[in-house]
Amino acid sequence: MTPAHGVSLLGVTKRFGAVTAVADVDLELPAGKLVSFLGPSGCGKTTLLRIVAGLETPTAGQVRIGGEDVTGVPTHRRGVGMVFQSLALFPHLSVGENIAYGLRIRGVDAAARRRRAAELLDLVRLPGVADRHVSQLSGGQRQRVAIARALALEPRVFLLDEPLSALDAKLREDMQVELRLLQQRLGITTVIVTHDQREAMTMSDLVVVMGHGTVQQAGPPLAIYRSPVNAFVAGFIGSTNLVPGRPTGPQQVAALGGTFRVPGLPPNIDGAVTLSVRPEDVVLHPGGAGGENRVAGVVTFVRDVGASVETYVACAEATIVSVATPKDRDAVHAGDTVTVELPAAACVALPA
């Protein structure tokens, strides 16, 4: 295991003509951790990854790997391994030759190349296919070959651009687990670009949520899930209920025709706030029992997906979605009048 190298991005900006793809990004990617760049398409996440790889030159700013300034270092001398969205396997080479390509460029002899290719195929749990042609492999197997090839030169940083987007749902989940285990075993600093928030949440040590070319929030997955800094992040990481409100006193917000206690409400805030409440935190009480943080509503739609039930409730100004496991709650039906409770501990105040 090689010592892990962290990556620092300092004031990185990338403009393509009049379009700013990445705007003044400062980011520390800790050594040996798995970081995901998460965001909708066009948010600049792939551009940022390509800047780390040296495939794009930043318009301004600096890239450091292991403390060393690599901004002007070309890709082929940067010591990064990358898995591309198209996988980009060489169609004229066998599986083993694909994996050993970097070693061949370095002048490693054929016997050592074969040994190393076999070793890497074992690592990605795909032994004995070194002599096969790339076109003879399935999508999942090609994925593993691309990963093995990117790791062959023991890179300082391991970069993956939407690596699992071409796989079907079941295979994708398996590969997520496997990739995470592999990363932890090797202890290599890894960056994964993804638009799948579930993938980012389940795999990463650190999630970087990007939007409009900037970092919206960076932190451990649960911290971002529990305390999003704005409505964009709250909406992108998991689903959430966003409720417009108006502060009326310390820890008091008027919303949905009622008053809510919000312990996290910043003092000295006037005007408007947005309350974010996760659907799984919303409690529905059949009938009309008043109390703290409760308002009345009418059930408009019930979606039963087996493992959980989603209930849509029309309140004064907005529709609140509640998610619960069927055995947890009493059954409600469309048209029922219910009381919606947004527990104080679950209410997050965001800038409106």
Added chain:
Amino acid sequence: MRREDRRAAGAAAGLAYPTVMLGTLFAIPLGIMVVISFFRKIEGGFYEPVLTLDNYARFFTAFFAQNLVFSLWVSALAASIAVAFGFPFAYLLTRLARRWQVPILVLLLCVLSLSEVIVGFSWSVLLSRTAGLSNVLVWLGLLEDPEAWSPSLAAVLCGLVYLAFPYTVLVLYPPLARLDREIVEAARTLGAAPATTFATVVVPMLRPAIVAAAVLVFVFTLGAYLTPQILGRPQHWTLSVLITDQAVYQANLPFAAAMAIFLAVVGLGLVAAVLVLARKRGNAA
């Protein structure tokens, strides 16, 4: 059953059109030429329909055999040079911004519209002693006195490569434009410098296209009969020049036909050998 019959009739009709076209425009003229190649030339006249192998026998003399080898050699050389220049050119062209690619492709198409005669005489002027490029070298102090570079074998090759270059680029451009950029980038992340990437990934991946372009230029230059006359000495005249000479100036159509058929058979044989070899290497790789 009925429907199948109708479908079979439709398929037959679909096949009929290309068959008729190929037959009337290609097979029949070729057949006539094959037949004529076995006829006998009448001194001072045309030819008479008497079957003879004399035309082919005459071909197997040292002079014509040497000329055949020379013709194949010149075409192979022209094909190699055209691909050696055309492939990097086409590759760099696909990496340019779109707004530059189109004008350059249009320019190449313009070159195609020039006649072989114009191109030949332009090169003969460019390579001449009195008005040619050597005067520029003299002016730059690189050369003592202006030199005549034409007629020569190099001049013939210049002319042939110039004529074949647009075809080479136009054949290579589509596969190069389709090349997945991420594959080139993948090689870069694996430690290959741009030139190494070109040699170890781009060229081997596009071997079929390179072979196709080389074969096209080879066949194309094999038929060139004006350029060797304008830019070469008599010893640089290829078989196509001799065929023209026999057919047009000596009025010996049977012998010209025999030579043309022999050239076509040898040329196609070589092309087939190259294609088989390329496929074998492709499978081995």
